[in-house]
Amino acid sequence: MNTKISDSISANWTDSAIDCYELGGNCEKCFLYMVIFRYSPSPCKMKYTVKKLLRKVGLPYKNEERAYAKEGEISI
Ligand SMILES: [Zn+2]
Numbered sequence: 001m002n003t004k005i006s007d008s009i010s011a012n013w014t015d016s017a018i019d020c021y022e023l024g025g026n027c028e029k030c031f032l033y034m035v036i037f038r039y040s041p042s043p044c045k046m047k048y049t050v051k052k053l054l055r056k057v058g059l060p061y062k063n064e065e066r067a068y069a070k071e072g073e074i075s076i
Contacts, residue, residue, distance in 0.1 A: 013053055013060040020046040021053075021060055 013021075020030060025047030027033040033044045053060070 011057075013057060016046060017050055017053055018060045021050045025050060
């Protein structure tokens, strides 16, 4: 399956992953998405990575007050 995300990608929170997480996986608000994926035939898979990170690594912040988007709130 092409949609499978390798474990190496989702081992750590990247800046892009945190951005995506902060936007609740909403690509329409995502700067990266608007710049790159809007004109790309391949869809943004960052939110899938975010879901994996939430499961494997947990929240990207030590201060959970900043974390307003939880795993269940990311719509795919
Ligand atoms: Zn996205």
